[in-house]
Amino acid sequence: MKGNVIKYERDNIDTDVIIPGQYLKVHDYAELALHAMEGLDPDFHSKVKEGDFILSGRNFGCGSSREHAPIALSHSGIKAVLALSFARIFYRNAVDGAFLLPIEIEEDAYSDISEGDEIDINIHTNEIKNITKNKIYKMKPFSEIIGKIIEAGGLFKYKPD
Amino acid sequence: MGKTLFEKIWDAHIVVEKENSPSLIYIDRHLVHEVTSPQAFDGLRMNNRSVRRPDLTIATMDHNVPTNNRTLPILDQTSAVQIQTLEKNCKDFGIQLFDINSPNQGIVHVIGPQLGITLPGSTIVCGDSHTSTHGAFGALAFGIGTSEVEHVLASQTLWLEKPKPFEIIVAGKRKNPHAVTAKDIILSIIKNIGTSGGNGTVIEYRGEGICDLSMEQRMTICNMSIEAGARAGLIAPDEKTFEYLRGRKYTPKNYESLVEYWKDNLKTDSDAKFEKKYTLHIDNIAPQVSWGTNPGMTCDVTESIPSPEDFSNGDQNQKKGAEQALEYMALKPGTPIIEIKIDRVFIGSCTNARLEDLIEASKVVKGRKLSPHVRAMVVPGSQMVKKQAEELGLDKIFTNANFEWRESGCSMCLGMNPDILSPGERCASTSNRNFEGRQGTGGRTHLVSPVMAAAAAIEGHFVDVREMDLN
Numbered sequence: 021m022k023g024n025v026i027k028y029e030r031d032n033i034d035t036d037v038i039i040p041g042q043y044l045k046v047h048d049y050a051e052l053a054l055h056a057m058e059g060l061d062p063d064f065h066s067k068v069k070e071g072d073f074i075l076s077g078r079n080f081g082c083g084s085s086r087e088h089a090p091i092a093l094s095h096s097g098i099k100a101v102l103a104l105s106f107a108r109i110f111y112r113n114a115v116d117g118a119f120l121l122p123i124e125i126e127e128d129a130y131s132d133i134s135e136g137d138e139i140d141i142n143i144h145t146n147e148i149k150n151i152t153k154n155k156i157y158k159m160k161p162f163s164e165i166i167g168k169i170i171e172a173g174g175l176f177k178y179k180p181d
Numbered sequence: 182m183g184k185t186l187f188e189k190i191w192d193a194h195i196v197v198e199k200e201n202s203p204s205l206i207y208i209d210r211h212l213v214h215e216v217t218s219p220q221a222f223d224g225l226r227m228n229n230r231s232v233r234r235p236d237l238t239i240a241t242m243d244h245n246v247p248t249n250n251r252t253l254p255i256l257d258q259t260s261a262v263q264i265q266t267l268e269k270n271c272k273d274f275g276i277q278l279f280d281i282n283s284p285n286q287g288i289v290h291v292i293g294p295q296l297g298i299t300l301p302g303s304t305i306v307c308g309d310s311h312t313s314t315h316g317a318f319g320a321l322a323f324g325i326g327t328s329e330v331e332h333v334l335a336s337q338t339l340w341l342e343k344p345k346p347f348e349i350i351v352a353g354k355r356k357n358p359h360a361v362t363a364k365d366i367i368l369s370i371i372k373n374i375g376t377s378g379g380n381g382t383v384i385e386y387r388g389e390g391i392c393d394l395s396m397e398q399r400m401t402i403c404n405m406s407i408e409a410g411a412r413a414g415l416i417a418p419d420e421k422t423f424e425y426l427r428g429r430k431y432t433p434k435n436y437e438s439l440v441e442y443w444k445d446n447l448k449t450d451s452d453a454k455f456e457k458k459y460t461l462h463i464d465n466i467a468p469q470v471s472w473g474t475n476p477g478m479t480c481d482v483t484e485s486i487p488s489p490e491d492f493s494n495g496d497q498n499q500k501k502g503a504e505q506a507l508e509y510m511a512l513k514p515g516t517p518i519i520e521i522k523i524d525r526v527f528i529g530s531c532t533n534a535r536l537e538d539l540i541e542a543s544k545v546v547k548g549r550k551l552s553p554h555v556r557a558m559v560v561p562g563s564q565m566v567k568k569q570a571e572e573l574g575l576d577k578i579f580t581n582a583n584f585e586w587r588e589s590g591c592s593m594c595l596g597m598n599p600d601i602l603s604p605g606e607r608c609a610s611t612s613n614r615n616f617e618g619r620q621g622t623g624g625r626t627h628l629v630s631p632v633m634a635a636a637a638a639i640e641g642h643f644v645d646v647r648e649m650d651l652n
């Protein structure tokens with residue numbers, strides 16, 4: 021999975037900045053996507069491209085249970101969020117609806133990868149390749165449970181083996 | 182080895198369990214509101230599914246209902262549509278709905294306990310992160326996303342990873358329980374363990390400081406468990422719990438025999454093991470005021486705004502976060518909290534809009550007047566709270582002091598209904614989140630208790646409510 025990185029160098033990016041409350045009424049996902057990250061970065065919509073990744077610090081997605089948050093990002097084109105850690109509900113929502121991949125990274129990847137870098141994520145080898153900088157970082161593997169839900173393509177498609 | 186209360190409730194609800202796989206957990210109660218449910222019902226229709234247990238599902242509208250005159254139509258078209266959609270969905274699928282005109286309407290986490298829907302030992306979910314509130318009754322209650330809402334509607338079950346039990350002991354006694362409240366206890370906990378301190382866990386709050394609290398105060402504690410990153414918060418039920426639920430609208434007929442069972446079973450065994458532990462001593466804690474843009478950025482009312490350097494303890498990201506927060510909040514390090522002037526006051530939300538919260542706040546307001554440059558709103562958590570408060574004359578106390586007395590709903594807790602801050606406005610709020618833009622784009626939120634909010638409304642800036650004469 022290849023794409024370019026949009027980097028937010030901060031912790032605790034919360035669901036209210038990912039998709040501000042006034043847009044929770046919006047039913048149309050394409051319209052929702054127009055307001056993704058608006059609380060933090062009003063330019064997000066104009067710079068994001070299909071297949072991009074977001075890179076951020078700790079506790080990404082803290083706050084509300086709104087599934088609108090991963091939906092708005094995914095309909096903006098974001099395929100994965102790479103963060104030092106995630107808030108639980110965001111992580112679950114992202115995986116359950118198969119909206120995007122929440123990828124936990126280590127400090128080296130966080131500090132090394134810059135805005136605009138092209139990276140290649142391989143969830144089978146748990147490696148992130150920085151094509152721009154020609155470097156490789158480890159990602160934390162998904163737990164067995166989460167891996168199974170991702171493989172199935174979301175919670176509704178998951179069947180116990 | 183013994184089990185924790187959380188493990189006992191979990192084990193009692195397992196439908197399918199296998200090593201290294203999610204467990205399928207049975208859900209006893211499902212609370213539904215207008216914002217996180219429309220796509221879930223659409224999903225059911227698309228797949229020709231019905232609601233598995235409409236009798237265990239209850240709906241209300243709270244997030245985007247206006248809190249002014251209820252006889253007027255809803256002006257915001259998208260809100261009106263979301264509300265009508267819920268009405269239609271509940272009708273089509275046979276779900277009990279407390280609509281905008283119902284005497285039982287209110288914030289979903291206020292009405293659940295009030296109606297006796299929330300029961301000890303049960304599993305409760307809702308498409309809202311503050312579902313953790315119901316844990317105050319010894320229920321395992323947590324927020325879920327819309328895909329999960331659909332899953333529960335269709336199957337009354339959920340695939341879950343088992344969280345780890347986390348013990349938080351609240352030790353000691355508060356010196357002035359009218360001024361130092363449950364809100365100050367939970368803000369102190371979050372300040373100390375951080376907004377991700379509880380990630381992956383279910384917190385059980387224990388100790389003298391918790392047993393001393395009333396049920397409504399315990400709900401304030403469990404409500405904010407999610408702000409510490411926890412999946413849920415729990416408090417073992419005791420006589421106060423059983424008494425609170427006696428004789429409510431949906432309290433089960435065989436209640437007393439249930440109480441006997443709960444007494445024997447719903448407690449953590451003395452030899453149970455917690456993965457994590459933290460103790461907060463409350464003998465000397467002060468009223469808390471948040472200064473930043475997450476609930477962990479909080480300090481005592483007697484303190485000054487910390488420098489990002491001091492706040493971060495050398496962690497670069499924390500430092501940056503604090504700098505950004507101070508910039509957004511337009512605050513300077515070293516400013517005493519009591520010198521911060523406010524424009525708005527919001528007494529409401531599922532954290533602090535129950536009858537006791539309003540009674541305590543009214544004691545501060547009684548016989549005084551709102552500071553002339555402040556606009557203050559009191560928004561009861563439910564129509565029932567509103568009615569009970571009016572029977573006690575609280576509405577008069579607030580309106581005589583120039584506070585607005587509103588209809589129930591989430592109101593200014595989140596900026597999705599007409600009650601919002603204007604850009605740059607500074608608000609003392611009894612809600613639970615001070616995120617950027619939470620109460621409206623550019624709005625600045627300081628989280629406080631109801632008595633602290635009331636005191637700030639009177640004085641026009643933060644004050645240490647312990648120094649006010651509350652008789």
Ligand code: SF4
Nearest residue numbers: 311530531591594595
């Ligand atoms: S009062 Fe606030 S936190 Fe509580 S349910 Fe409503 S919006 Fe959510």
